[in-house]
Amino acid sequence: MRLHRLEITAFGPYRGEQVVDFDELAVDGLFLLHGDTGAGKTTLLDAVAFALYGQVPGARGEVKRLRCDTASDDTTTRVVLELTVQGQRLRLERTPEYQRPKKRGEGYTTQQAKASLTWLDGAPTEESPEAVTRIDEVARTVHRLLGMTVEQFFQVVMLPQGEFARFLRSDTSEREQLLEKLFGTQRFADVERWFVERRRERGRVVDERGQQVRELLARVSQVSGTPASSEVDDQDWLADVEKRSQRELEQAQAERTRSRRERDTAEAGLAERRELAEKVRRVKQARDALAELDERKAEHDAWRAERDAAHRAVPVQAARRTAERAEQERDRARAQVATVAARCRLDPETDLAELRERAAAERERAGALAALIPQAQQQETDQRRLAELAERIGVDARRETELVAEQEGIPERVRLARERVEEAKQAELRLETVRTRHDELESLLGVAREIPGADTELARAEETAQRAVDAHQQARDALQDLRARRLAGMAAELASRLESGRPCPVCGSAEHPAPGEPIDDQVRAEDEEAAEEAERRTAAERERTTAAAQQVRQRVAALRERLxxxxxxxxxxxxxQLRAEQQRLREVAGELDRRTTELTALEAATGELGEQLTELRTRLAAARSEHTGLTEAVEERRARLAEGRGEFDSIEARRAHLLESAAALEELLAARTARDDAEQRLAAQRTALAEAAAEAGFADPDQAGAAERGEERLAELDTAIGEIEQRAAGAKEALASAELFGVEPDTEVGLQEATEAAALAREAAERAAAVAHRAEQRQRELDDLAGRLREAWSELGPALAEQAELEALADVVNGRGQNARKMSLRAYVLAARLEEVAIAATRRLQRMSDGRYSFVHSDAAGARGTRGGLGIDVLDDYSGKVRPAKTLSGGESFLASLSLALGLADVVAAESGGALLDTLFIDEGFGSLDADTLDLVMDTLDELRSGGRVVGLVSHVDEMRQRIGTRLRVRKSREGSTLAIES
Structure with missing residues (x-):
């Protein structure tokens, strides 16, 4: 990574735009940032870090206050950085989140953070050529290019003020967290957690299996009734339980077999007794039945005679019912003849030939009328059609009149519609003007409502300012009074300090003949200082309140000027008024689409009306022509239909009447024939009834009727007689059977004693069977539980061994158990990295300390068994002893911290690839070093420039300014800090 150009605006103490040309600064590979305290030297490093990662190092990053407080409201805070990473030149631009005044109204609004990344030499093949504008995408791209997190960057590339020494002074846990971030050893922490989670999972499995074994032991104890063993895997206890259960099973089975034999013997004896008792009962029952039947013999014979007479009367009753039905049929035929004759208005005894002739004549006339029915139907159809045509002609005529009137009024309607459309368009144009005017007046109304509060605030501010002026004037008067009184008593104050024999501080004499006398209410120097402090404090308060009042006064004046x-x-x-106008204009403008549609429809209606009139008139002419033709045809057909209809409403009605009359005559003929047949059948059935009674042995049909019985009575007689005969036959057959031979009804059986003996034997057998069943069931459950218990033991043993091994490994990996140094796997890996850092840092520390100090890596456990492996001590070559790094002096601590930071940077750079770190910044106090040590440090820093590396330093030390040729000067003023490159 090499920096080229940095632009900052309204950032930190820099009020305006400042530019740093790193290419010019880095000509010699080493440059210095110097300036007054608070001028903004460290802010330049913060700007570089913010451009790359959106963060600044140290405590400044926690405050998140990056905007310059004195920058104008319309100046945007931003940082722009051009750099080259992995051969790609890019431009980063960021804006932090900050509060800015609202453009409208009072108060503040949040300016959101922004970020962008632009490829200046073309994007890499795997990247999009477009600029990256999302903050998270910019962060991912920078992290991918640099290969470092922000924590690594602040430890490797930018060594912030007061931060890189933290690594030297930190304890083991803090050092472990920092190294883990720098070297990315999270995967080893994942391994530690894996072992812990695996141990926890296997522990749950072992607990589950142990719980299963305990439950099975308790179940075996419960089933067998034997107290459970205190040992979890007591195999002998289980074997004893199984043997005892087997013995109990065999004893129960033997007892069951013996009791079953005794039960079978007792039940066999009981069966014999029961058989003999049954034979005695049957003999006694048979003899009793025969005696009872002999006593009721006369009654039984009467039942038989009644049943025989009833059976002989059955055919006579059948002939009687047939004769009765024939008589009923004859009566119905006579009634039918009378009814039909009355309907035909004829004598029931009219000659049959005459009835046939009259029926034939009626049917002939009805057939003649059938030809006129289609014409009558057509006549009705044509009349309905005439009515429809007349109605349609009237509707079309009225519609013609309406269309003509509508066609004449369309031009006026089109004109009005065009005016309404134009009105809506003008309303839409004027609406924006009214809305703008409304917003302006709303703003002015807010100003008008704000003025009373501002006036109240101004009155309070002026009152506060006046009180501050009065207080300052009083304090100043009090100070002047105290000064005057102190001057008056100054001689007494000097005299109070004179000592006998010592020279006077004013005249130098050792004699003090007339020292000044104290005055009343003597003023001391402390009193005057307190009065001066009060005067300064009230003067500052006066200036503050006066300025505040002036600001409020200016604000009120601005509000009144605006209003x-x-x-x-x-x-x-x-x-x-404007709101009402807005509403009216909005409603009218909202009608534009509808009014435009109406206008378009009216313009298109002219042609449509013409087409409708033409079509309507054509249809009207055709309907009138059809109406005239149908009228002529209907008049011509009307006379023929009137003659055929006669006095009836229609031809169909007259024809139906003729057919109905013919059908009635024919029905009368049929009824007369049916009546004659029924009378003949009745005479024949009465003769057959008398013959049937004589054949059955009765004197007449009435006697046969008296002997008749119902089916229910006959069934009762058959049942009673059958039972009598069956009982007699059964009793005789039983007494004659071979098995009852020789059995007397008074024989003694002894059934009670046999029943009691069998019951006792049965109960004993059932008890023995229940005991054996329970023993067998217990044995089956024990066999199943024993198998499951042995299987659970076989699974629990390996699981316990695996758990023990896994616990030992997890403890070792996490720095516990057999791990004597209490080092976790992650700490062990970090210790190796720290050892590399110590070796790299020792080379520089020995050079800067003139060979006196070396770093020593310690992997010993901490106090009270805490984790070790990340300790750093210092070997003092002068004493030959290892001492804690915290015992070094201020300058020595700086050398050690710088060496350790540079060594850490070398190791992290090697981990990251080593080719990215072309630029290094060091922001630390070099003023704690003497001249010789500073020379050694500068020589070490000169070595960092080898290979093209650029080193930037931040320091106030003048000697460094003399040794470093290129410098970036930071000047501080009330208008904001400025930058200038000096050589």
Whole structure:
């Protein structure tokens, strides 16, 4: 990196624009920035850092106040830097964030930060040729080109005032943080965290598996009823549990087998007793049934006779129901004949031949009318069409009149529409003028409302200024009074200091014959100094309050001059008028598009109306012609249809009447025929009924009806008789069976004793089976739990070994455990880098200290077991002992800090590639060095120029000004600092 040109404006103490030509300064490779204290030497380095990274080093970067306080409001704070990096010349321009006065009104607004990067020799192939204007993109591009973070830059390229010595004085933790930023060893911290996280993860796995083992042990203890072992992996305890469970299982199974045999024997005896009891019960039941049936024999015979008579009456009842249906059909036929005859208005007994002739004549006349139906339908269609044509002709005639009137009024409507469009356009033009005038009056109204407060502020400021004037006058009078009184008592004050035998400070005599006497209310020198201080303080307050009052007075005058003769009420009224005018103009201007559309539509309507009139008149003529033709056809058809319709409303109605009359005559013929057939069927059914009663053995049909029973009664009789016969047959069959042979109904069985014995044996067998089942279930659970427990033991052992190994490694990597030096992996890597820094810094420190001091890197652990590896001590060749760097004197600390910073810069440069760092700045106090040591330091700095490196120094030391040929002089004045290059 090589700097070419720096431009700063309103930055730090520089009020105007200043330019630094680094190409001219760097001709000899070494230049000096010097000037008065506070002139802005360090600000130039801040400007370079701000242009590159948007930050400034040290405490100044924390304040973030970069703008010059005395710069004019219209001057923009900016820094421009031209430099070459990796063969690419570029231009960086930045503006910090700061507060500036508002352009309108009072108060301040925030000027946002800006940044841009421009390629002066063409952009690299991987970069866009366009300028970079986003702050984050500029930062990424600079970081990519320089290869350093801002922390590395402030330790390698720019050694800020009071900062590079911090590395020498810092403790291990601070030094570790700085080295980590410089050398980018975050990946080793990631390795440390990886080990810690891996150890934590494996610890969770081990805890989970240990918890699983403990849960399985507790479950085995619960299932087996054996207290759990205190050891997590007690294999013998598990084996004892399994053996004891197996023995209990075998005992339970043997007991179950024995109890089952006893149960089977008892149940077999019970079955035999139950079988004998059942036989006795069946014999007794059969004999009781036969005795009961003999007692009720007469009743049962009556049931059988009733059932037989009912069965014989069934065919007679069927013939009766058929005769009844025939009689009902005859009655319905007679009623139908009477109804149809009444509808036809004829005698029910009219001759059938006459009825047939009259029906045929009615149908013949209806057929003749069928030919006129289409004509009647066409007549109705034509009449509806005539009505439609008449209505359409009337509508079209009225529309023709309307279109003619509308066509005559269009020219006037077009003229009015054009005037409305022009009005909207003028309103749109005038709206901007009214809006501008409104804004001006709003601003003046704000001024008018601000004046009362400003007047109040002016009155307070003038009152404060007057009080300050009075206070200053009183203080000045008091001071003059004290001075006069002190002069009057000066002889007494001198006399109070005289001592006998010592010369007088005024006359030199050792004798003091008449010393001055003290006066009343003697004034001391301290009293006069206090009065002078009060007078100066009140004078400053008077000047401040007077200036403040003058500023307020000027502000009030400016406000009144701007307002003129207008009043707040006048401005408010005028503003309201302008607002109303604005609203009216805005509404009219908003109508422009609609009014333009209306005008276009009216202009196009003239041709459209002509086309509509032509089309309408053509349609009207065709409708009138069609109406005339249809009228003639309708009149011609009307006479024929009237003759065919007769006294009916329509031909269809007359024809329907004829057809209905013929159908009624035909229906009467059919009813007469059906009635005669029904009378013949009734006579035949009555004869068949009498024959059926005789065949069934009844005297007449009425006797057969008395013997009839319903289906429910017959079912009851069949069921009762069936049960009787079934009971008798069953009882006889049971008594005759071989298995009941020889069994008497009074035989003693002994069933109760056998039942109790079987119940006791069954309960014992069930208890033994339950015990065996529980033992088998416990054995299965133990087998499953034991297998799972052994598997969990097999997984827990390797996991514990791996966890122990991982914990040891994590402790070593993080500087604990077996790590005797308490150095973490990151500290170990940083210690190696620090050792390189110490070696590089020693070469320069030995030269600048004339071979007396050397750096010694210490990797010992800190106090009370804290981490080590990043200690830096100093070997004093005069004493041959190693001493802490903090014991060095001020000048020695400067040499050590400078050497260490340069060594650190060399190592970081080597890490970054070494080709970028063509420029180095050192801002530190060289005044703590004596002449010989300063020569050694200057010789070391001269060596830095080898290879084309440029070194810039900031110092007040005159000898350095004499040794360095090119200088950048910073002059400080009330108008702001200025720069000048001197040789």
């Amino acid at each position: 003129g003769e207008r009043t707040e009420s006048e401005l408010s009224a005028e503003i309201e």
